[in-house]
Amino acid sequence: MADGTLAPTERSRLRRLKERGSFDRVVVDAILDEGLVCHVGFSEGPSPFVVPMAYARHGDQLYLHGAAGNRTLKALAAGAPACVTVTLLDGLVLARSAFHHSVNYRSVLIFGTGTRVTDPAEQQVASAALLDHVAPGRSTEARRPTDAELRATAIVRFPIVEGAAKVRTGDPKDDEEDLALGVWAGTVPLRLVAGEPVASADLAPGTAPAPSVHPYPDRRR
Amino acid sequence: MADGTLAPTERSRLRRLKERGSFDRVVVDAILDEGLVCHVGFSEGPSPFVVPMAYARHGDQLYLHGAAGNRTLKALAAGAPACVTVTLLDGLVLARSAFHHSVNYRSVLIFGTGTRVTDPAEQQVASAALLDHVAPGRSTEARRPTDAELRATAIVRFPIVEGAAKVRTGDPKDDEEDLALGVWAGTVPLRLVAGEPVASADLAPGTAPAPSVHPYPDRRR
Numbered sequence: 001m002a003d004g005t006l007a008p009t010e011r012s013r014l015r016r017l018k019e020r021g022s023f024d025r026v027v028v029d030a031i032l033d034e035g036l037v038c039h040v041g042f043s044e045g046p047s048p049f050v051v052p053m054a055y056a057r058h059g060d061q062l063y064l065h066g067a068a069g070n071r072t073l074k075a076l077a078a079g080a081p082a083c084v085t086v087t088l089l090d091g092l093v094l095a096r097s098a099f100h101h102s103v104n105y106r107s108v109l110i111f112g113t114g115t116r117v118t119d120p121a122e123q124q125v126a127s128a129a130l131l132d133h134v135a136p137g138r139s140t141e142a143r144r145p146t147d148a149e150l151r152a153t154a155i156v157r158f159p160i161v162e163g164a165a166k167v168r169t170g171d172p173k174d175d176e177e178d179l180a181l182g183v184w185a186g187t188v189p190l191r192l193v194a195g196e197p198v199a200s201a202d203l204a205p206g207t208a209p210a211p212s213v214h215p216y217p218d219r220r221r
Numbered sequence: 222m223a224d225g226t227l228a229p230t231e232r233s234r235l236r237r238l239k240e241r242g243s244f245d246r247v248v249v250d251a252i253l254d255e256g257l258v259c260h261v262g263f264s265e266g267p268s269p270f271v272v273p274m275a276y277a278r279h280g281d282q283l284y285l286h287g288a289a290g291n292r293t294l295k296a297l298a299a300g301a302p303a304c305v306t307v308t309l310l311d312g313l314v315l316a317r318s319a320f321h322h323s324v325n326y327r328s329v330l331i332f333g334t335g336t337r338v339t340d341p342a343e344q345q346v347a348s349a350a351l352l353d354h355v356a357p358g359r360s361t362e363a364r365r366p367t368d369a370e371l372r373a374t375a376i377v378r379f380p381i382v383e384g385a386a387k388v389r390t391g392d393p394k395d396d397e398e399d400l401a402l403g404v405w406a407g408t409v410p411l412r413l414v415a416g417e418p419v420a421s422a423d424l425a426p427g428t429a430p431a432p433s434v435h436p437y438p439d440r441r442r
Contacts, residue, residue, distance in 0.1 A: 011270070036324070040271070041271035042269055043264055044232070048263055049330070050260050050306040052328050082269055085272070085273065087258060087260070089413065094431065094434060098364060098365055098370075099367075101363065109271065109272070130322075131322060138315065138322075142317060143399060143402060145318070171421040171423070174421075180425065183428070184420070184424065184428050185423075185424055186420040187418070188356070188434050189419065191414050191416065195412065197408070198410065199406070200393055200406040200407045203407060208405060209405055210405035213409050
């Protein structure tokens with residue numbers, strides 16, 4: 001990466017609980033690389049939209065993709081200001097008091113504007129990055145996109161320049177006077193777990209398992 | 222619930238792959254009730270924000286909450302148009318072709334404006350709903366919020382009136398001519414799994430386990 005930290009801005013700095021924030025690209029990239037789905041926010045007129053999308057980080061940018069007619073990608077390609085958020089849920093935090101209940105999580109917000117990728121070579125790079133993000137090596141297993149398929153696909157590049165990570169870990173933080181209440185307090189760890197791959201009903205008998213998902217690798221960074 | 226379906230609007234109807242969409246409140250509510258985190262989208266000036274938040278459905282509305290100084294809740298309480306999205310990730314879809322790779326998921330987008338909850342009785346109802354959403358019965362275990370804690374908390378009510386669910390399930394849909402490629406195709410199931418609860422380091426020895434999380438219930442609806 002070009003730079004080890006993101007420069008804080010008015011909209012990316014944390015106003016509260018600043019100790020939970022980070023502009024460190026190592027922290028930011030680890031969250032982006034572990035996540036599978038981002039939530040893309042943009043507006044059409046006065047109306048905000050928040051749309052879940054697949055994505056991949058490639059160096060200092062995110063690639064988003066979908067059908068050429070996709071509303072979100074059209075808005076991004078047209079230069080709509082956007083916010084791309086990735087959230088990883090790590091646990092529930094149960095305090096003695098209702099007030100101090102919380103969630104352990106790692107999230108990244110990236111602010112900026114996207115650009116449609118039109119260069120065929122970069123489109124192939126992005127396509128491979130999107131596959132390998134989900135299942136490392138998958139781009140060497142699957143048939144690559146044809147020119148016609150690339151024309152039917154919208155790929156948008158979104159720079160990782162402005163944004164921040166936010167992380168909460170650890171135990172509940174109860175008030176001193178609540179510690180003796182006799183109420184159980186602690187955390188419930190949460191993890192996104194991949195099950196055994198299930199072959200497509202139309203898979204030809206004898207087809208070799210895909211190394212990219214047999215077994216599916218641990219995504220935890 | 223008052224009505225079995227949400228009325229489609231220009232921004233909530235699906236433009237593509239309409240067979241994946243649903244306005245059925247049974248479908249919408251099941252997704253909202255299974256999810257743990259929503260992504261709230263709103264704008265400050267030209268800049269969109271997408272912020273992960275805890276939430277709970279209570280009848281025909283969502284409750285969102287956080288610290289009184291929370292930027293997102295302040296914007297919602299001030300009447301900013303918003304979009305609240307909940308996404309459940311069910312699996313990776315690996316096709317023979319890069320082009321047909323996809324993700325199995327269930328998501329809900331709700332559009333509208335929020336209202337700050339100021340009535341103390343409704344604040345207690347919302348607080349209980351927020352706890353019980355995460356761990357059923359937790360509101361009867363934890364100490365209830367005091368008046369001072371309620372003053373330090375912002376709770377926002379968000380109506381479930383306009384929005385839609387979107388669901389993808391099943392196998393990859395490869396092109397006929399790719400079926401014989403010899404590339405493995407299928408799905409990798411994904412599930413958010415709760416681990417064994419971990420007691421807080423400062424938990425008094427002998428404190429009884431909390432029925433709400435011992436064991437943690439299956440959230441799948």
